[in-house]
Amino acid sequence: MMGDKLLDDISSTLRERVFFAARDGMSLTLYALLYEKTTDDVDELLNSDVCCDGVKCTPLIAAARHGREGAVRILLEKFRPPVRLETExxxxxxxxxxxxxxxxxxxxxxxxxxxxxxLVRAGANVNHATKTLSTPLRAACFDGRLDIVKYLVRHGADIHKANKYNNTCLMIAAYKGHLDVVQFLLESGARVDERALCGATALHFAAECGHAAVVCALLERNAHILTNENGMTPLQCAAERARASVVEILAARPEVTRAQAIEAFELLGASFANDKEYYCIRMAYQYLHRAMTMRYDTRYGLLLKKPADPIAAYDNWKESTTLEEVERLSGDAHGLHMEGLAVRERVLGRTCPDLPHPVVFRGAVFADEARFDRCLALWRHALLLRQHNSVSVVKDLLRFAQVFSQMIHIGIELPLAQVCYVLEACAEELRRGTERLEKPQTNHDPDALLVCKLTFMLFYRRCFF
Known part of the structure; x- marks a missing residue:
């Protein structure tokens, strides 16, 4: 019994030595460890997984991942078979x-x-996909390696093969902004208007990331301005993400109506007013002013604004409806912030999943200024929007716990109404989590209920202990 255990330990140690020699590019050591071993021993050493730092793979995979060409050459030339190319x-x-x-x-x-x-010369399958159906070609497109993309395509890689989300190679290249890869894929016959499961096209991905050159390349290939599952066009996606250069390109397209262009410029200005990464109050005013000027341009006929009802969380702000009202916002940062939030909600609609993000950001700014009443009003509105759309509010609940804890720490009495509302939201999230476990759907996280319970416990502890 002791002898068997000793042999297992020796075998395990040798397997790890082979693995690390391959991973670290120690080619001579790798060859020496495998030299004169029986075919069965080599098969065991090279085709068994080794676990290390969250990685679980064979020596060949480790050597390929870390670019150890010498080790790969030895494994392919000296030990194939038994080394296997398609092991995952x-x-x-x-x-x-x-x-x-x-x-x-x-x-x-x-x-x-x-x-x-x-690997390809040795016979590796160029279309062997991962668990999420990502192919080697897709991996190269993500990294923007045109040389590898060209080589794989020349050797049979399928440019149309999509991953589990129906996200194609063209889409990932557009998302990452790899213009040369996008152009090559288009020249190779990639379908420009293919849709992902979320309804987005390559043009959506390029637009929302602000890759103007890629947007132009797609438009030159007759990409259409379609809507995704949330009813948003690439123009709206670009405006919502404060991608001014892309908005300018798409708003000038002949298929975009004047009304659509005006709303896009309004949304762009509103996004600049409340975007965490691209906040610019000057640009916010500039585009809101431009949109209103377009509304009153008599050369094309008036397109007067019909603002939505004021929202309490936004200080009951009434949107500007004339050029004079917009001009009064010049230099009024708070006014532009609230105008922006109101414009976003009107243009995007309450069902848009991206609507709450700037609301949360503006609330966080108020929290940093210790204006907790304004913070809580905005965060409550954001939480309401997410629950209205059946979106998980776990992060929102933790956010409330943090600000309540901060208020207690500095001696500010918690508003009972807000605390009760958040507790009710916790209970609702637990109820929905239970329903998701009892009637699971493909897009539901099986750990949702546990997360909700932990969130509730953390919320309770932070606020009351």
Whole structure:
């Protein structure tokens, strides 16, 4: 019994030594460890997974992931068979954990052209996908490696093969802003108006990320301005993300109506007024003013605004309806902030999943200024919007717990009405979580109920202990 355990330990140690020699590019050591071993021993050493730092894969996959071409060459030339090309493993790329990745997928995703060529010449399947149906070509498109993209396509990679979300290679290249890859895929016959499961096209992804050159390339290939599952066009996506250069391009398109262009400029100005990353009060005023000027341009006929009813969370702000009212906002930061929030809600509608983000941001600014009444009003509105759209509010509840804790710490009495509202929201989230567990759907997280329970406990502890 002791002898069997000792043999297992020796085998495990040798397997790890082989793995690390391959991963670290120690080619001579790798060869020495495998030299004169029986075929069965080599098969065991090279085709068994080794777990290390969240990675679980074979020596070949590790060598391909880390660009150890010498180690890959030895494994392919000296030990194939028994080394297997299509074995899958779990690897890490930045903050992403990739399950079901082959050596070729890793080499393509990490940008190691030499290893890609060796693996393909050895017979690796260029369309072998991961658990999420990501192919080596998609991995290369994500990284913007045109050389690898071209090589894979020339050797049979399917440019139309999409991942589990029906997100194509063209879409990921457009999202990442890799213009040369986008152009090559289009020239190779990529379908420009293909839709992901969320209804978005490559034009949506390029527009929302502000890749103006990619947007132009797609439009030159007759990309259409379609709507996604939330009813948003690429123009609206660009305006909502404060992508001014893309908005200018798309708003000038002949298929975009004057009314659509005006609303896009309004939304762009509103986004600049409350965007965490692209906040610019000058640009906010500029585009709100421009939109109102367009509304009153007598050359094309008046397009007067019909603002929605004032919203209490936005200080019951009444949107500007004339050029004079907009001009009074010049230099009034608070007014532009509230105008922006009101404009966003009118243009995007309460069902838009992106609507609450700037509301939360503006509330956080008020919290930093210790204006907790304004903060709580905005966050409550954001929470209401998310629950209205059946979106998880776990992060919102934790946010309330943090600000309540802060208020207690500095000696400010908690508003009972707000606390009761948040507790009711906790209970509602638990109820919905229970329903999701009892009647699970494909887009529901099976751990949702547990997260909700932990959130409620954390909320309670932070506020009352």
């Amino acid at each position: 493993g779990t690897v890490k790329f930045d903050e992403y954990v990739i399950e079901g990745a082959t050596a070729l997928w890793c080499a393509a995703g990490a940008g190691h052209l030499g290893i890609v060529k060796r």
